[in-house]
Amino acid sequence: xxxxxxxxxxxxxxxxxxMRLRLRANNYEVATATxxxxxxxxxxxxxxxxxxxxxxxxxxxxxxxxxxxxxxDALAGIPVIVLSARDPQSNExxxxxxxxxxxxxxxxxxxxLMNVIxxxxxxxxxxxxxxxxxx
Amino acid sequence: MNxxxxxxxxxxxxxxxxxxxRLRLVEGKSPVSVSCVNRLSDGLASxxxxxxxVVLLDLNLPDSHGAETFRRIxxxxxxxxxxxxxxxxxxxxxxxxxxxxxxxxxxxxxxxxKHLERAIRYAVERQGLLRALEITQKQQLExxxxxLSHVSHELRTPLTCIHQYVTLLVDGLAGPVSPDQxxxxxxxxxxxxxxxAMIRDLLEATRAESGKMRIESRCIxxxxxxxxxxxxxxxxxxxxKVGLEIGxxxxxxxxxxxxxxxxxxxxxxxxxxxxxxxxxxxxxxxASIVDAxxxxxxxxxxxxxxxxxxxxxALIFERLYQDPDSIDNNRSGxxxxxxxCREIVRLHDGRIWVSSEPGQxxxxxxxxxxxxLAKLLAPVITYQDRLRxxxxxxxxxxxxxxxxxxxxxxxxxxxxxxxxxxxxYLDKDLVLPPMGTSGAAETFFVVxxxxxxxxxxxxxxxxxxxxxxxxxxxxxxxxxxxxxxxLPASGEGEPLEKQVQGVxxxxxxxxxxxxxxxxxxxxxxxxxxKQRTSQxxxxxx
Numbered sequence: 001x002x003x004x005x006x007x008x009x010x011x012x013x014x015x016x017x018x019m020r021l022r023l024r025a026n027n028y029e030v031a032t033a034t035x036x037x038x039x040x041x042x043x044x045x046x047x048x049x050x051x052x053x054x055x056x057x058x059x060x061x062x063x064x065x066x067x068x069x070x071x072x073d074a075l076a077g078i079p080v081i082v083l084s085a086r087d088p089q090s091n092e093x094x095x096x097x098x099x100x101x102x103x104x105x106x107x108x109x110x111x112x113l114m115n116v117i118x119x120x121x122x123x124x125x126x127x128x129x130x131x132x133x134x135x
Numbered sequence: 136m137n138x139x140x141x142x143x144x145x146x147x148x149x150x151x152x153x154x155x156x157r158l159r160l161v162e163g164k165s166p167v168s169v170s171c172v173n174r175l176s177d178g179l180a181s182x183x184x185x186x187x188x189v190v191l192l193d194l195n196l197p198d199s200h201g202a203e204t205f206r207r208i209x210x211x212x213x214x215x216x217x218x219x220x221x222x223x224x225x226x227x228x229x230x231x232x233x234x235x236x237x238x239x240x241x242x243x244x245x246x247x248x249k250h251l252e253r254a255i256r257y258a259v260e261r262q263g264l265l266r267a268l269e270i271t272q273k274q275q276l277e278x279x280x281x282x283l284s285h286v287s288h289e290l291r292t293p294l295t296c297i298h299q300y301v302t303l304l305v306d307g308l309a310g311p312v313s314p315d316q317x318x319x320x321x322x323x324x325x326x327x328x329x330x331x332a333m334i335r336d337l338l339e340a341t342r343a344e345s346g347k348m349r350i351e352s353r354c355i356x357x358x359x360x361x362x363x364x365x366x367x368x369x370x371x372x373x374x375x376k377v378g379l380e381i382g383x384x385x386x387x388x389x390x391x392x393x394x395x396x397x398x399x400x401x402x403x404x405x406x407x408x409x410x411x412x413x414x415x416x417x418x419x420x421x422a423s424i425v426d427a428x429x430x431x432x433x434x435x436x437x438x439x440x441x442x443x444x445x446x447x448x449a450l451i452f453e454r455l456y457q458d459p460d461s462i463d464n465n466r467s468g469x470x471x472x473x474x475x476c477r478e479i480v481r482l483h484d485g486r487i488w489v490s491s492e493p494g495q496x497x498x499x500x501x502x503x504x505x506x507x508l509a510k511l512l513a514p515v516i517t518y519q520d521r522l523r524x525x526x527x528x529x530x531x532x533x534x535x536x537x538x539x540x541x542x543x544x545x546x547x548x549x550x551x552x553x554x555x556x557x558x559x560y561l562d563k564d565l566v567l568p569p570m571g572t573s574g575a576a577e578t579f580f581v582v583x584x585x586x587x588x589x590x591x592x593x594x595x596x597x598x599x600x601x602x603x604x605x606x607x608x609x610x611x612x613x614x615x616x617x618x619x620x621x622l623p624a625s626g627e628g629e630p631l632e633k634q635v636q637g638v639x640x641x642x643x644x645x646x647x648x649x650x651x652x653x654x655x656x657x658x659x660x661x662x663x664x665k666q667r668t669s670q671x672x673x674x675x676x
Contacts (some may be wrong), residue, residue, distance in 0.1 A: 012292065018299035025308045056288075085291035087284060087338060089349075096543040106291050107298035107331060110306075 004121050005029040007048035009039040009065065010083070011057050019052065026114055036060025040068050043075050049121055053100070055084040055091060066098040079120040083108060141255060144187040145171040146178040146208075147220070148196050152243055156191060156220065156251070163252035175199040175207060182212040189238075189255050190217045194228075202228065205237050216262035218254055220246070238262060276345055283341050287334045294334075298327050329468075336471040340454060343478035350393035350482045353569045354506050356647060357390055357397075357422050357432060358383045360572070364401035365420060372409050378417035379409070387422055389643055390432050391506040392483050394572040400476045401434070404499045407472065408438035411497070416440060424505075431485065431502040438498075443491040451489060452477040476501070506568075509632075509639035514563045515584045522622045522634055527590040528642065529581040530649060531555055531597060532614040547610055548577040551601055555579050558597045571650045580646055587619040618645070 006028045008019045013034060020030045031046045033039040037059040043051065051069070055062035062082060069075045079101040084091060092103040102116050143160060147153040153171050160167050170187075172178050175196045182190075190212070194204045208217055218239045219232055229240035238258035241251070303309050305320045312320065342348045365381050372379040401420070408418040416439040425433050443451065443458070450456045457470040480487040480501045491497035516526050533548055548569075556566045565582040581597075583590055594615050601613060622638060629637075 012296065014296050015299060018296070018303055021303055021308055022299075022306075025306075085288045085295060087288070089342070089347075093543065093545070097546065106295040107327070110302055 003027055003029040004049040005031060005046060006117070007031045007033065007039070007042055007046060007051045009033045009036075009042075009051065009057065009062075010054040011035060012054075022110065022114075026117075028117075034058075036062070036065045039065050043069060043078065044072075047074075048078060050117060051078055051080045052117075053080050053082050055082060055086050055095070063094070063098055066095065066100060070099040081113070081116060081120065083113070140166040140168055141189065141259070142185075142187040143167060143169045143189055143191055143255070144178065144181055144185075145169055145191045146173075146175065146196065147171060147191070147193040148173040149193070152193065152220075152222075155243075156246075159246060159248045159251050162248040165252060165256075173197070175204055178208065179211050182208070182215065186212070186215060188216075188259055190215055191255075192217055192219050194219060194221050194223075202231055202235075205232055206235065209236055214262070214266055216258040218258050280341050280345055280347075283337060287338050290334055291331075294327060294330055298324070298331075301327065333469050336469055336475060339475050340469075340471045340478075343475060344454075348478055348482060350396050350479070352391045352393050352483070353571065354389045354567060355392055355394050355397075355570075355572060356650075357387055357434065357503070358385075360394060360398050360401060361420055361422055361434075364398055364405055367402060368405050368409060371406065372418065375409060375412075376414040377409050377412045378415075379405070380417060380419050382419060382421040382423075384423045387424070387432060389506040389508070389647075390503040391568065392503050393479075396479045396482075397503065400479050400501065401436075403472045403476050404436040404501075408436050408440065408497070408499070411440035412438045413440065416496075428502070430505055430507075432505055433500055433502055435498050435500040437496060439496045442493040442495050443489060443497050444493055448489055448491060452487065507639075508567075508643055509636045511565055511567075512582060512639050512642065513632075513635045515565055515582050516622065516638055517631065517635065518584075520631060522631070522638070523584060525586060525619055525621045527581075527583045527585055527587060528618045528620055528645065529583065529590065529594055529597070530614075530616040530618070531579045531581070531601075532576060532616075533578075534576040534612045534614070536609065536611050544575075544610075547604075547607070550604060551577075551607070552579055554600045554604070555581065555597055558593060558600055559583060567646075570646060578650065582642070587617065590617055590619075620645075 006023055008016055008023070008030060009032070010016050010019070011034050016032045016034065020032060023030045031042050031048055033042045035058045039051070039053070039057070040060070042048075053062050053065060057065070060068075062084065066080060066082075069078065069080065076099070080099065082091075082095045082100045082103045083106060084095075084103070085106040088103060088105050095103050101120050104113055104116075145153060145156055147156065150173075153173070157169050157171065160169055170181065172181055173196070175198050178190070178192075181187075190208060192205060192208060194201055196204060199207060205217055205219060208215075213236075216238045217236075218241060219229075219237055220241055220243050221228075222243050224242055232240050238261055239254050241254055246254075300309075301320055301324050304312055305317060305324060339348070361381055361383055365379055369379060405418060405420060412418055418439075419437045420435075421437070422432055422434045425431070447456075447458050451458075452473045454474045455470045456473070477487050480503075484504055485502040487499070487501040489497055489499050516523050531551075533551055535544055552566070552569065559566060559581060564584060567580040567582065570578055570580065581593075583593060585593070594617055598613070598615060601607060607613075620638075620642070623634075
């Protein structure tokens with residue numbers, strides 16, 4: 001069975017490295033990007049099953065990335081988990097409105113984050129197979 | 136010299152006095168334009184349309200007298216300087232006026248042209264300075280907020296890096312670590328978490344200070360929150376060998392409160408209590424109703440710690456307060472926790488206080504307002520001073536199709552709640568506020584003074600309207616259940632108020648029982664059975 005691929009987008013390379021280690025240990029394949037532009041390019045090329053997205057990014061911040069993903073039919077179904085140091089009070093609702101599946105403030109609880117990743121991957125797959133509310 | 140025209144609004148009902156003041160004004164050296172009205176209401180209307188440089192105000196007008204006159208003018212136009220022109224040499228009234236923001240208090244008989252001109256000029260200057268000061272203070276507060284928000288963001292980034300790598304090591308993902316090394320790393324992690332909590336408190340306190348702290352109230356059962364707080368802090372208590380007990384009155388009514396915020400207060404108080412209680416001591420968390428205050432629930436956290444001195448008691452809820460005696464072993468925060476608790480409780484219209492004697496332990500108590508279903512139910516379930524024969528309780532349940540829900544779930548259910556509100560039959564029918572801690576599923580209750588047959592029209596309308604919400608079918612499942620509640624025959628000697636209270640208690644219990652049911656499971660094919668409308672009858676005794 002192929003491993004689900006997760007795209008990690010963060011402008012701090014040290015954080016990307018740590019996240020890559022943890023995700024690989026949890027049996028995921030990992031792609032990375034450190035700015036908004038390459039995040040979109042990588043999403044198109046690598047077709048990840050899930051994206052972990054920082055908000056403060058050069059070359060198109062996290063909200064721009066969310067908007068681009070939502071507007072691209074082929075990418076709109078990819079669950080995005082926002083992982084940001086920004087204040088949730090002023091950013092969480094905005095991120096969810098823009099299409100994020102969940103918002104975590106840094107530093108996030110690893111177990112909780114891994115759990116939401118698992119559930120999001122599961123429900124994204126289920127949503128693809130299921131016709132919601134048949135008439 | 137400033138030759139800009141000074142516009143004066145003169146509010147004076149005596150035509151002779153008005154002419155005299157006008158004469159004094161035009162005699163002056165500076166250009167001035169005067170408009171005169173003789174009633175307070177006309178003055179207020181004029182201030183709505185135009186902003187003069189200054190208001191010259193007589194206090195005794197046909198439609199207002201004394202201090203009330205300047206209070207209403209200043210409430211209406213807080214940025215316009217007001218100079219009182221009075222016939223009364225009343226020093227007490229003059230002081231009162233100045234203390235409340237009037238720029239000057241002049242006696243009509245004493246004013247010369249030069250005197251009046253100068254008084255107006257100074258009044259305008261002083262008001263301008265005050266305004267500038269207010270703006271500066273506001274800007275400083277805004278700057279402080281932005282600064283703290285920026286700093287906390289910048290501090291979180293390296294903190295996250297430390298957290299990530301330490302947890303990698305602790306979890307053994309970067310190779311094996313010895314038990315000793317693991318212990319050391321856990322100590323680092325504890326400090327990282329403390330730093331994180333401090334940053335969070337700092338932001339929270341700033342928010343409280345600038346009035347930006349928000350609560351989202353729901354109808355909640357406190358018992359659930361109390362157990363949640365205890366479960367979260369049980370490991371800390373066990374580690375310190377401190378007993379942690381809970382005592383909840385089973386008949387506790389629902390409260391209207393923000394569950395996340397109340398949990399924050401509970402965790403803060405219980406965590407503090409554990410911190411200040413020696414090994415083998417105990418911490419007790421209780422919730423009860425007090426006869427003397429039937430509108431509130433009292434939540435108390437007591438400990439068997441060393442107690443609080445009277446001096447500390449007076450300051451303990453202030454920002455940055457830390458008990459000087461506790462620095463050696465218990466200091467781990469910024470001293471903002473209790474300040475934040477106080478602000479959260481205050482936003483709920485509750486009170487918080489501490490009672491303690493040194494050496495005798497402490498009890499922190501706070502109150503939350505009871506959600507009085509009886510008051511809201513009365514118009515729905517009574518008719519001509521008697522109980523109706525029956526009413527209908529409709530339960531609308533939205534369960535997200537995915538977990539976590541897709542998109543902005545809060546926005547989705549709030550939109551649905553608004554639609555349900557628009558679908559009710561009569562104005563007096565009720566849609567209760569959101570119930571329970573906000574979990575994945577959201578349940579709304581409608582109380583309608585109708586019968587089961589006719590309620591069908593309403594539930595059909597609710598369903599049809601909800602189905603018009605774009606993407607709702609993809610986002611969640613909908614279940615509507617209707618229960619007809621039969622009321623006992625009235626006129627059995629009990630006052631109507633008591634009968635209504637009895638019904639309200641029963642309805643509260645029905646709602647609570649209904650909330651305890653597990654939400655419909657998702658993701659296993661049950662999504663196809665989306666709308667289940669069941670109808671049943673319940674007899675209240």
